[in-house]
Amino acid sequence: MRVGLTGGIGSGKSTVSALLAERGAVVIDSDLLSREVVEPGTEGLAAVVARFGDGVLDADGRLDRPALGAIVFADDAARRDLEAIVHPLVRARAAELERAAGEDAVVVHDVPLLVETGQTDAYDVVVVVDVPTETQVERLVQQRGMAEVDARARITAQATRERRTGAADHVVDNTGSLEELTQSVDSLWETLTS
Structure with missing residues (x-):
C-alpha cells in the first residue's frame, strides 16, 4: 500500500x-531525500548552483539552506525553479526505495x-x-x-x-x-x- x-x-x-x-x-521521507540529492558531488547540487549561484554554498561547498531559503521563500519563480530541480530527483530516489521495500509493505x-x-x-x-x-x-x-x-x-x-x-x-x-x-x-x- x-x-x-x-x-x-x-x-x-x-x-x-x-x-x-x-x-x-516503511517511511520514505522526502525532506531527507531532498537533502541527499543535493549533497556535494551530486547532479542536484550542480543544478542548484547553476541556477542560484555560488552564494548558496557554504565554506565547505555544501548547500547553505538558510541562504537558499532566503531567496526562494521571497520569490515564487525562484521557488518553482528550485522545485523543478529537486522534485524529480527526490521522486526517482523514492521510487528506488519503494521498490526495495517489497510488495506487501x-x-x-x-x-x-x-x-x-x-x-x-x-x-x-x-x-x-x-x-x-x-x-x-x-x-x-x-x-x-x-x-x-x-x-x-x-x-x-x-x-x-x-x-x-x-x-x-x-x-x-x-x-x-x-x-x-x-x-x-x-x-x-x-x-x-x-
Missing part, C-alpha cells in the same frame, strides 16, 4: 511519520508538498496532519527559532489548510497531547492494515 503523508510546516507530520514507522511502516511517503505538487493521485491513501495556522506559527517560532514573519512566509508558500484537508482520505488532528496523537495514529494504522 502506498500512503502519501503530508501536513503544513509545523503540523507534526514528522512525529506522525515516526509513529507509523514504529508500527511497521505499507510504504508511507512523507511529502511536505504533496498537495502543492499535484501528487495526491499517485497514492492509494492520502493522510494529512492538521493544526490551525496560529499553532503552526507558534511552533515554528518556539521550536525552530524562526522569526514570526519568516514562519508566516513559509506557511503562506504552502497549500492552505482547506486545500490540504480537502485532498485527504484521513485527517490526523495534532492539536492535542502526544498521547492523543499516538491514539489517532494507532487508529489510522489499524485502518491502513485491515
